[in-house]
Amino acid sequence: MLPCLLLLCSCEVSNYLVRNCVDSQSSTSFSSKYEYFKGTRNYQIKIKESKSIEVNIVSKEGTLSIEVYDKNTSNYEGNIDKGFDFTINLEKGNYNVSIKTDKHSGSYKFSW
Secondary structure (H helix, E strand, O other): OOOOOOOOOEEEEOOEEEEOOEEEEEOOEEEEEEEEEEEEEEEEEEEOOOEEEEEEEEEEEEEEEEEEEOOOOEEEEEEEOOOEEEEEEEOOEEEEEEEEEEEEEEEEEEEO
8 A cells, every 4th residue: 555645735715725824823813824825714703801902914915905893893994015013902702804815925913
């Protein structure tokens, strides 16, 4: 029997394509660093008490937009075309984070 080796250089999942990606996610953060990302990724986060979310974006090429919202309100929405660090103040609750890219190279990190 011959061993099988599978090397995955890129993958298409749901509605995005990403290449050479390293992801990390915990109960208080999520991040991704990649060579190429096109499409939309969605995250759900739970904020246990009112606090600030630190957002760090590195943008080498392409475009990236972010929307942070709950069931009633869009708390942040913006397009980012270069490196950018900022803070979003959120109340206790459940939020969705939508990251939309077009031929983007770089990284993002959200921590709270």
